[in-house]
Amino acid sequence: MTGYVALLRGINVGPTTRLPMQDLSRLLEGIGGSSVRTHLQSGNALFEHEQADPGKLAEALESAIAAAFDGRKVPCVVREAADLDRIVEGNPFDMAGVDPARFLVVFLSGPVEPDRIADLDPAGFAPDAFRPGEREIYVHCPDGVQKSRLSQALWERRLGLTATARNWNTVTRLAAMAAE
Incomplete structure (x- = not known):
């Protein structure tokens, strides 16, 4: 199993x-x-x-x-x-001073194809920031998640995949539960 x-x-x-x-x-x-x-x-x-x-x-x-x-x-x-450990360990952001409720992992139903997001200018989303992972997008929204334009809808349109986001608190708790 x-x-x-x-x-x-x-x-x-x-x-x-x-x-x-x-x-x-x-x-x-x-x-x-x-x-x-x-x-x-x-x-x-x-x-x-x-x-x-x-x-x-x-x-x-x-x-x-x-x-x-x-x-x-x-x-x-x-x-x-077990993939949750990879996601937590692979976080490309320095979490010092980051509110985990304003840091999301957007889980995707398939792999990120870099050419489908290559034309996204990160500066156009500032102060929000994103980094692609393997089958997830890491998103930091310092002014709050509700105000961010880096929503799951954006990633679904861009990548043609199902997307759902979880804040960092939830991601790390799920990883801990999986390890229990």
Whole structure:
């Protein structure tokens, strides 16, 4: 069995997007997941599964959510839980003085293709800053995440991938949970 993390986008942010974590746990078990643990109410779950393809697990979870919630479309990114260590260790930013609530990792459903973001001028987003990783974008928003133009929508348009963001506190907590 391999450990995975499921990251759902846009749930529990309003009355029409409710998806209780108990339901998420049941849905993950319904697609063959075991040892399910959730973190916060924002669609973060760790689980084990025999499947070796995170993309297929994301598709299966999206389908299960749609079936259980009247066709609701909830984009999901699934990664091997061990990948969280690589993401934490690979952070290209010096975190000295950085508020972890204003530092995001945008998780992507596939690899970053550098040519698709080569024409983005970082100066045009200042004071926000970004650095691409393998299958993630690191984003620092010193004036707050809400004001940033470096949203998951930008990365989805640019890269043609599903994207969902988590702040650094959540990323490091999920990595610690995965190591437990």
